[in-house]
Amino acid sequence: MSDKDFVLAVEGLTVSFDGFKAVNDFSFYVEENEIRVIIGPNGAGKTTVLDLICGKTKSTEGSIKFCGKELTKMSEHGIVHAGVGRKFQNPSVYEDLTVFENLELSYPKGRNVFGALTFKRSQEVLDAIQETAEMVFLVEMLDKSAALLSHGQKQWLEIGMLLIQNPSLLMLDEPVAGMSVAERKKTAELLRKITKDRSVIVIEHDMNFVADIADRVTVMHQGKLLSEGSMNHVQNDPKVVEVYLGH
Amino acid sequence: MFDGYTASELTAIFAMQGFAGLILFSVFVLMALGLAIIFGQMGVINMAHGEFMILGAYITYLTSIFFETFLPSLYGIYFFVAMILAFFAAGSLGAFVEWALIRRLYKRPLDTLLATWGLSLILQQIYRSVFGAREKGVSLPDWLMGSIPVTDLVEIPINGIFVMCLTLVVTLGVYYLMQRSQWGAKVRAVVQNRPMASAVGINTSMVDRMTFALGCGIAGVAGSAFTMIGSTGPTSGQLYIVDTFMVVVFGGAANLLGTIASAFTISQAQTILEFFLSGSIAKVLTLGLVVGILMLRPQGLFVLKIRK
Amino acid sequence: MTNSSPQRLLTPKEIGSYAFLALILLVVLPMSMDVFRLNLVGKYLSYTFVAMSLVLCWGYGGILSLGQGIFFGLGGYCMAMFLKLEASSPENTAIQSTPGIPDFMDWNQLTALPWFWEPFNNLGLTLLAVVLVPGLFAFVIALAMFKRRVGGVYFAIITQAVAAILTILIVGSQGMTGGINGITDLRTLLGWDIRTDDAKFILYFVCVFFLFASLLLCQFILKSKLGRLLVAVRDTEERVRFSGYNVDNFKIFVFTFAAMLSAIGGAMFTLQVGFMSPSFVGIVPSIEMVIFCAVGGRLSLFGAVYGVLLVNFAKTTLSEAMPEVWLFALGALFIAVVSIFPDGLAGLYKTYLEPTVDKIFGPLYKKFKQILPSRGSAVKSN
Numbered sequence: 001m002s003d004k005d006f007v008l009a010v011e012g013l014t015v016s017f018d019g020f021k022a023v024n025d026f027s028f029y030v031e032e033n034e035i036r037v038i039i040g041p042n043g044a045g046k047t048t049v050l051d052l053i054c055g056k057t058k059s060t061e062g063s064i065k066f067c068g069k070e071l072t073k074m075s076e077h078g079i080v081h082a083g084v085g086r087k088f089q090n091p092s093v094y095e096d097l098t099v100f101e102n103l104e105l106s107y108p109k110g111r112n113v114f115g116a117l118t119f120k121r122s123q124e125v126l127d128a129i130q131e132t133a134e135m136v137f138l139v140e141m142l143d144k145s146a147a148l149l150s151h152g153q154k155q156w157l158e159i160g161m162l163l164i165q166n167p168s169l170l171m172l173d174e175p176v177a178g179m180s181v182a183e184r185k186k187t188a189e190l191l192r193k194i195t196k197d198r199s200v201i202v203i204e205h206d207m208n209f210v211a212d213i214a215d216r217v218t219v220m221h222q223g224k225l226l227s228e229g230s231m232n233h234v235q236n237d238p239k240v241v242e243v244y245l246g247h
Numbered sequence: 248m249f250d251g252y253t254a255s256e257l258t259a260i261f262a263m264q265g266f267a268g269l270i271l272f273s274v275f276v277l278m279a280l281g282l283a284i285i286f287g288q289m290g291v292i293n294m295a296h297g298e299f300m301i302l303g304a305y306i307t308y309l310t311s312i313f314f315e316t317f318l319p320s321l322y323g324i325y326f327f328v329a330m331i332l333a334f335f336a337a338g339s340l341g342a343f344v345e346w347a348l349i350r351r352l353y354k355r356p357l358d359t360l361l362a363t364w365g366l367s368l369i370l371q372q373i374y375r376s377v378f379g380a381r382e383k384g385v386s387l388p389d390w391l392m393g394s395i396p397v398t399d400l401v402e403i404p405i406n407g408i409f410v411m412c413l414t415l416v417v418t419l420g421v422y423y424l425m426q427r428s429q430w431g432a433k434v435r436a437v438v439q440n441r442p443m444a445s446a447v448g449i450n451t452s453m454v455d456r457m458t459f460a461l462g463c464g465i466a467g468v469a470g471s472a473f474t475m476i477g478s479t480g481p482t483s484g485q486l487y488i489v490d491t492f493m494v495v496v497f498g499g500a501a502n503l504l505g506t507i508a509s510a511f512t513i514s515q516a517q518t519i520l521e522f523f524l525s526g527s528i529a530k531v532l533t534l535g536l537v538v539g540i541l542m543l544r545p546q547g548l549f550v551l552k553i554r555k
Numbered sequence: 556m557t558n559s560s561p562q563r564l565l566t567p568k569e570i571g572s573y574a575f576l577a578l579i580l581l582v583v584l585p586m587s588m589d590v591f592r593l594n595l596v597g598k599y600l601s602y603t604f605v606a607m608s609l610v611l612c613w614g615y616g617g618i619l620s621l622g623q624g625i626f627f628g629l630g631g632y633c634m635a636m637f638l639k640l641e642a643s644s645p646e647n648t649a650i651q652s653t654p655g656i657p658d659f660m661d662w663n664q665l666t667a668l669p670w671f672w673e674p675f676n677n678l679g680l681t682l683l684a685v686v687l688v689p690g691l692f693a694f695v696i697a698l699a700m701f702k703r704r705v706g707g708v709y710f711a712i713i714t715q716a717v718a719a720i721l722t723i724l725i726v727g728s729q730g731m732t733g734g735i736n737g738i739t740d741l742r743t744l745l746g747w748d749i750r751t752d753d754a755k756f757i758l759y760f761v762c763v764f765f766l767f768a769s770l771l772l773c774q775f776i777l778k779s780k781l782g783r784l785l786v787a788v789r790d791t792e793e794r795v796r797f798s799g800y801n802v803d804n805f806k807i808f809v810f811t812f813a814a815m816l817s818a819i820g821g822a823m824f825t826l827q828v829g830f831m832s833p834s835f836v837g838i839v840p841s842i843e844m845v846i847f848c849a850v851g852g853r854l855s856l857f858g859a860v861y862g863v864l865l866v867n868f869a870k871t872t873l874s875e876a877m878p879e880v881w882l883f884a885l886g887a888l889f890i891a892v893v894s895i896f897p898d899g900l901a902g903l904y905k906t907y908l909e910p911t912v913d914k915i916f917g918p919l920y921k922k923f924k925q926i927l928p929s930r931g932s933a934v935k936s937n
Contacts, residue, residue, distance in 0.1 A: 054797055080799035092794040094787040101783050106798050110780055113808045119780035161798065292708050351894055356708045357619045358893040361849065364842055365889020372882035489719050489838065492712045527727035534720050538713055542699040 006065075007032050007169055007199045008053070013062035015052060022048045024223035025062070030169070035191070035200045037210045039234075040220035041243060046203045047089060049220070050171050053201075054086040055079045066169065077111070085167035089174050089203075091154035095147035099138055099157060102146050103129045106161035128164055135193070136160035137186065151178040156187070163194055170194070171201045176209055188212050219243075260522060262401045268518035270407045270476055273414035275510040277469030278487060279494040280421055283506045285462035286495055288438050289455060290356055291349060294363040296491065297484025298370035299341060299463045303333035303470025304479040305378060311385040311474075323388045326471070330413075333467035341463025345456045353455075367485065374481035384478035391475070406475045413472055417465065422503060424461075434458055493537045513537065567920040568913075569774075572857050573767070580763045590752040597759040597827045599867040600766055602627075604820025606848040606859035607773050608813035613845070614853035615782060616809045617789030618706070622714030623817050623844050625721050626689035628836030630818025632725075632732075633688055635831035636672060637681035638741035638749075658740070663730030672731075678745060685822045686815045693814030697807040704803075706792075715838055722837035737832025741825070749826060762823045766860070769816055773856050776812070785809060846885070849892045852901025861900055 008030040015023045023045040030036050038046045051057040053064055055076040064071040071079050094102050107128060110119035133139045136156040141149065149157060155175055162170055175191070176184045184206070191200065191213050204210050210217065210231065217234045219226040227237040234240050252260065282296050293299075310329035314322050344366065352359045387406060394404040425431040436444040437454045445451045473479065490513070498509030513533055520529035565573075584596055605623045612618045645654040651661040656668050674680040696717065700710055725732045733739070741749070748754060776782055787795050788802055796802045825831045834840065851862020866888070874881040896902055913920075 056793075056797070075801070076796050077799050077801045080797060086797050088793070088797075092791045094790045094794065096786050096790050097783060105780065105783055105787055105795070108799060111799050112801070113781065113804055116781040116784055116805070117776065117779045158794075161794075165799065292712070348890065348894065355893070357613075357617075357711060358897070360619070360621075360708060360711060361842075361845065362890045362893045365886040365893075367886070368882050368889065369886035372879060372886070375882075376879055489712075489716055493716055496709060496712055525727060527723045531720050531723050531727070534716050534723075538716055538720070541705070541709075541713065542703060 006030060007034075007067060008201075009063075009065040010049070010053070011063050011065075013049070013052060013059055013064065015048060015057060015060045021223050023052065023059075026220070026223065026225055027062075028218050028225065028228065030199050030201060032199060033195065033197065035195050035202065035213055035215045036218060037202045037204055037214040037216075038218045038220060039204065039207075039210060040226070043222075044220040045223040046220055047173055048223075050086060050173055050201070050203065053079075053171065054084055080165070080167075081108075081111075083168040084171065085162035085165055085169070086171040087155075087158045087162055087173055087175060089177070091151065091158050093146045093149070093154050093157050093161070095145070097146060098143055099133070099146055099149070100129060100142040102157055102161055103132055103164055106164050108165045132160045132164045135163065136190065152180065152183040152187075155179065156190070159190070159194075167198065169199050169201070173203045174205065175202060176204065176206055184209060259398070259401050261519065264519045264522045265515065266403055266407060268515040270410055271518055272511050272514035273410045274469060274473055274476070274487075275491065275494050275514050276414050276507055277417060277472055278466060278491045279498070279506050279510050280418065280503070281462040281465035281469065282491055283495045283498070283503060284421070284425070284465070285459055288434055288458050289353075291353070291459070292356060292360040292363065292492075293459075293462070294360055294488060295344075295367035295370060296363075296463075296466055297486070297488040298367045298374075299337045299466035299484075300470040300473065300487070301374060301479060301481070301484040302337050302340060302370070303467030304474050304483070305374065305383070305470075306333040306336050306467070307471045307474045308378075308383045308385050308479060315386075323390060325388065326391075326475075330468055330471040333471045334464040335467075337467025337470070338460040338464030342456050342460040344463075345459040349459060350452065350455065367488075371481045371485070378481070380481060382478040382480040382483070385474045387475065410472045410475050413468075417468055418503075418507065421465065425503065430457075489534075493534065497537050497541065565774075568916075571916060571920070573770075576857065576860065577767070580766070581760075585756075585759070590755050593759050594755045594827055595871065596864070597755070597762050598824060599864055600759075600762050600860075601820045601824035601827065602844060602847055602867065603766060603860045603863045604769060604823070605817040605844045606851060606863045607769060607856055608816040608820075609845060609848035610853060610856050610859050611773060611776065611785070611816075612809045612813040613848065614855075615777060615785040615789065616806065617785075618806060618810060619708075619711045619845070620714045620810065620813065620841075621711045621838070621845065622718040622841050623813070624836045624838075624841035625714070625718050626693060626814035626817040627821040627824070627840075627844070628721070628725075628831070628833070629689040629692065630685045630821030631825040631831040631835060632738065632821070633675070633681055633684045633818075634822040634825040635738040635741060636675040637678060638744060638825065639738045640668075640672065640676055641744070642740060642742040657733070657738070659733045659736070659738075660730055665730045669731050685818055689818035689821075690811050690815040694807065694811045697810040701803040701806040701810075706806075715841070718836065718838050718841050722833045725833045725836060733832075735833060737830055737834070739830040739832075741829050744826070750829060755827065758823075758827050762827065765819060765823060769819065770856055770860075773816075777856070781805065781808075843885075846889055846892065850888060850899050852899030852904075854898060855901030858899055858901030858904075865900070 006029045010029070011027045013023055013026045014021060026045070026049065028036075038049065040046050048057060052059050053066075053071060055071065055074060055078075059072050062072070066079075066082060066084060069082055071082070071084070074082070094105065097105070104121070104125065107125055109125070110116045129142075130139070133142055136159055138153065138157060138160065141153065146154065146157060155178070159172065159175065172191075176187050179187060188209060191202070194200075202210075202213065214231055216229060217231050218228045219234050219237075219240050221243050226243060227234045227240045229237075278296065278300055281299070282293065285291050285293050285296075307326070307329040310332060311322075311325050314325035314328075318325075348362055348366070349359060352362060391406045391409055394402040395408075396402050425434065433444070433449050433454050436447075436449060437451050441451055444454075470479075473483075477483070494510045494513055495506060497513065498505035498507070516536065517529055517533045520532055524532070580600075585593060588596065605627050609620070609623060612620060639657045643655060643657045648654045648656070648658065648661070651658065653661055653666045656665065660668070674684060696714070700706075700713065705713065726735045728734070743749060749758065784795065784800065784805055788805060792802055821831070821835070824835070847863040847866050848859050849862070850866050851860065852858030869884065870881060873884060892899060898905070
């Protein structure tokens with residue numbers, strides 16, 4: 001298969017911190033409109049893979065091709081402009097601003113200094129904010145300071161901030177951490193809604209949630225690919241069982 | 248700039264200036280050690296560090312007066328008493344300041360910087376009110392006076408050797424305390440993971456206070472050593488604070504060996520340049536060089552453990 | 556929904572704030588003070604440019620510069636160099652061994668004007684230089700630092716080191732800069748004697764004019780999306796970066812803008828006070844300017860103006876009466892302003908006075924709102 005068929009093609013990705021290889025010769029491919037879940041024990045290198053894709057960490061070796069573009073040499077904002085959005089593990093929103101302003105700042109317009117100075121709240125912007133807020137269940141909160149949101153709502157807000165940019169690849173690091181059961185259900189629903197026209201990579205520990213949303217699952221262990229396939233497949237893979245259940 | 252010097256003169260100049268640089272290096276190390284402990288381990292910028300040093304210097308001055316007046320026969324050893332007093336005086340003041348001020352500002356490093364600057368102004372004014380604006384010098388005991396001739400051209404002052412030995416002893420002591428002792432292990436544990444350290448029963452706020460006090464105490468000792476080579480005025484500390492910060496930042500905070508290496512580089516560069524150029528240009532070149540290098544290599548030198 | 560309703564560049568409340576400040580600066584002070592005191596206020600007002608610049612880059616952007624004196628000083632020196640050259644005409648300096656060059660150059664055995672003084676024969680070039688020299692210098696520092704992701708306390712310490720370097724350089728090269736005394740004995744601006752009472756009176760109003768222009772400009776920036784971005788960067792830089800912004804460029808912009816603003820203050824200082832010296836460049840004045848801003852409230856442009864006036868009045872009064880108390884007071888102010896009232900005067904006003912003021916002026920604001928056409932995008936300041 002050629003790279004073009006994939007939205008994201010990661011090949012031979014390696015990063016070493018002082019000789020320690022957090023990600024070691026890791027390859028995986030994400031197709032269009034696919035929801036891919038990465039699981040693995042703590043320290044398996046899941047978050048580091050996302051860091052490498054979005055440019056937060058520079059790779060030592062390997063390539064990351066996104067829609068045919070090599071990301072490893074691009075700047076962080078360049079990668080975002082190319083269409084990669086990333087949610088962090090700890091919800092990171094702008095707590096000194098309102099929910100409205102959080103979404104407004106994420107709207108992909110006026111991203112340089114001059115553009116930001118002359119940015120106008122056009123009807124288009126207002127509509128996009130309203131629409132996104134509805135999608136992430138935060139319409140009532142638009143005028144509230146983001147600091148007042150619950151942990152789960154902050155997660156939603158951050159997802160909303162990514163959605164308003166309409167990325168073609170969305171990366172979510174533990175999107176349901178700290179959420180109640182009801183909130184988890186809503187989030188799963190949200191994810192299914194937003195993946196209609198984009199690919200999503202999710203890191204998650206909650207197996208029920210994973211089973212609920214995943215098209216395919218990638219299992220990482222000690223920086224390497226351990227297993228890949230459907231949820232059913234990986235759950236029955238003896239290598240996975242060994243890592244998770246121990247000897 | 249080498250015109251008019253013969254080769255042997257040049258060697259002698261380099262040797263003498265190199266030695267003068269070593270003395271400056273010793274004071275830098277003593278001051279930077281305390282600062283590096285506080286900054287590196289706690290992430291706190293202490294702009295009043297120079298004033299803690301000057302406190303040590305004034306304590307030494309007072310002790311020398313005391314011995315001169317009441318115990319002239321023991322004048323030879325006054326310095327050791329003074330040094331211990333300076334350590335405890337500066338350390339206690341440090342503990343008090345941590346309790347009253349610093350602990351409220353741990354999550355706001357820039358605010359700590361401003362608050363400690365305010366503290367430094369207050370301390371300066373106290374010194375000025377108590378000791379006067381004029382600089383105070385101490386007279387050295389006999390055994391510290393004079394110098395050892397090495398060759399015809401090169402002479403090494405004894406007080407300089409003494410300051411260097413003192414620095415070596417203090418540095419080794421700090422190294423032992425931070426890296427080998429139970430207490431040092433606690434400090435490092437708190438730096439790496441505060442909630443965890445607290446969970447295993449370490450009194451983290453006490454560790455903070457003692458770390459701050461230790462850093463200030465070492466500054467007090469630095470002040471004692473400072474009286475050996477210069478006189479003390481209310482604002483003497485401020486003159487050194489930027490240099491010392493550059494030493495700490497240049498060496499990479501939290502790294503004692505880096506601090507020592509950078510103190511060595513900066514002090515040597517400055518004293519050797521000073522001989523050939525004017526003092527001010529030497530300083531500009533040294534500071535400019537440090538800033539320049541920091542711009543080029545911040546990642547290698549800025550190894551800061553951030554407080555979580 | 557307040558957010559999606561159209562917003563104004565200036566709310567009635569803000570127009571009220573401008574009007575009040577204008578009343579004080581344009582009516583009350585000029586009418587109640589003699590020229591000497593008014594000139595002193597003018598001198599203080601030149602610091603407000605620095606305080607406002609710190610509101611932008613420190614209060615909003617989270618970038619603490621301990622070297623604003625650099626830019627204040629550079630702006631002031633550019634202005635002073637022009638005035639000095641005008642004061643050093645060959646006729647005025649006929650008794651020197653080299654007539655036509657500034658007196659301190661002659662004392663230092665210089666026989667020709669150094670090359671970098673040449674452009675300052677021209678007022679147009681000088682006015683450009685007042686803004687561009689500090690701006691360019693700040694741009695280079697910011698470019699080197701922020702592209703390398705140096706920030707926080709490291710940036711603060713490095714700006715301080717740069718201030719130290721610049722001071723030593725100015726003091727050290729006496730023949731070219733006037734050394735520790737600075738550039739003194741400034742007389743005329745294009746033949747207009749700036750030392751007379753009339754001139755001082757006019758210059759005060761010029762300064763107030765620039766002050767209001769700068770206030771409006773700063774407010775425009777803070778109310779634009781850029782202002783909210785600065786807050787966002789202060790909160791969570793990473794999130795802004797991964798929302799597709801080149802954060803470094805925004806920091807470079809705000810730091811450079813702040814430098815230019817400070818420089819205008821420096822030039823106004825030189826014009827009103829009649830000299831410029833290294834004592835306004837170094838570490839101590841730079842950090843003192845931070846306290847002006849902190850006392851006023853690091854998030855309030857108006858607060859910065861009142862903070863400067865208050866601290867400086869206190870300084871003048873106290874250091875005249877009891878010089879030893881002033882340093883204690885200043886030190887205590889530093890400590891109090893970060894540990895007890897971090898939002899400064901503006902914060903105190905908001906908590907205690909504003910509700911009352913709103914009650915009194917509330918109906919008036921409402922009327923205003925109806926009259927004013929709504930326009931543009933704006934949002935409540937943070």
